[in-house]
Amino acid sequence: MSLLAILLAAGAAGCFALSSALQQRAAKREERHPALDPRLLVRLVRRPVWLLSWLPDAAGTGLQALALRFGPLAFVQPVLVGGLFLAIPLEAALERTRPHARDMTAVAVGVVGLAVFLGTAQPRAGVLDPTPGAWSAVALACGLAVGACLLLARHAARAARGALLGAATGLLYALTAALLKPFTTRLTTDPLSLLTDWHLYALVVVGLAGLVLNQNAFQSGPLAAPLTALTLIDPVASVLIAVTAFRERLSLGGPRLAIEIAAVAVMAAAMWLAATANRVPPRGKVPPGRNP
Secondary structure (H helix, E strand, O other): OOHHHHHHHHHHHHHHHHHHHHHHHHHOOOOOOOOOOOHHHHHHOOOHHHHHOHHHHHHHHHHHHHHHHHOOHHHHHHHHHHHHHHHHHHHHHHHOOOOOHHHHHHHHHHHHHHHHHHHHHOOEOOOOOOOHHHHHHHHHHHHHHHHHHHHHHOOOOHHHHHHHHHHHHHHHHHHHHHHHHHHHHHHHHOHHHHHHOHHHHHHHHHHHHHHHHHHHHHOOOOOHHHHHHHHHHHHHHHHHHHHHOOOOEOOOOOOHHHHHHHHHHHHHHHHHHHHOOOOOOOOOOOOOOOOO
C-alpha cells in the first residue's frame, strides 16, 4: 500500500472532521426539515459558520481524490474513519462541554472494529472503472438501502433518526467515492473528455443528495450518532462496491472471514451505542431544530 495514499487519506479524515463539527453546529440551530428538503440549504447558507465549514471540506475532498488516485477504494475510504477521533472532541470544544463517555465509547469500539477488518481483509487494487452493468447494480442497491433508511427515520427518535440519516449519507458518500475514482483518473489523463463523461453529472446529483441528508442528520441531536453511522457505513459500503464492481480483492482464507464478520458485528455495536443515546441538552443550550 502506498504511504502517500495513507497520508492523503489521513489528511482528508482530519479535514472532514473539522468540517463535520462546524456543519453540525450550524445545522442543529435551524428548524428541522424533512429529509432531502433543499430549503435547509437555503437557510444554512446564511450562517457564516456553515460557509466556513466548506474550506476544510474542499481541502478534504481534494486530498480524498488524490488518495483514490494512488490507492484502492477499499482502503482509502475506511481510513477516513480516523475523522471520528477528532470530530467528537471538536464538537464538544465548539459547544464548550466535555465529550460524553457513551459517544467516545461508540467511537472507540467502531474504530477498533474497522481497524481489525482492514488489517485482516488487506484490500488490493482492481479495475479503474466498472462495467455499465456493475454500475447499474450498485446504483440500485444503494438506492434501495437509502430509501429504507429514509422510511425508518421518519418515525424514529432523535438519536436513532440521526443514525439512520447518517447511514443513508454514508451510502451516498460511498457511491460518491466510487464515482470519484474513475473521474480522478480521467482528470489526470484527458480532462476535456470529462464534459461528456456521465461520471461528472452523477457526481453532482449524488453529492448534492448526500450534502442535504448530511445536514438533516446533523439536526438530530449529538454529533456522535450520525457521524458514527456515516463513518462506519461509508467504508463498509465502499468495500462492498470495491469488491463487487471494481473487482478489488480481499483476503478471506483461513480464519480471516470469521474475524472480518466479527469485526463488522463490532462496528454494528458501535452504531447501536451512538444511536440509542438519549441525553437532555445542558441548561442554556438551544435544543436541536430551534432557532437561537
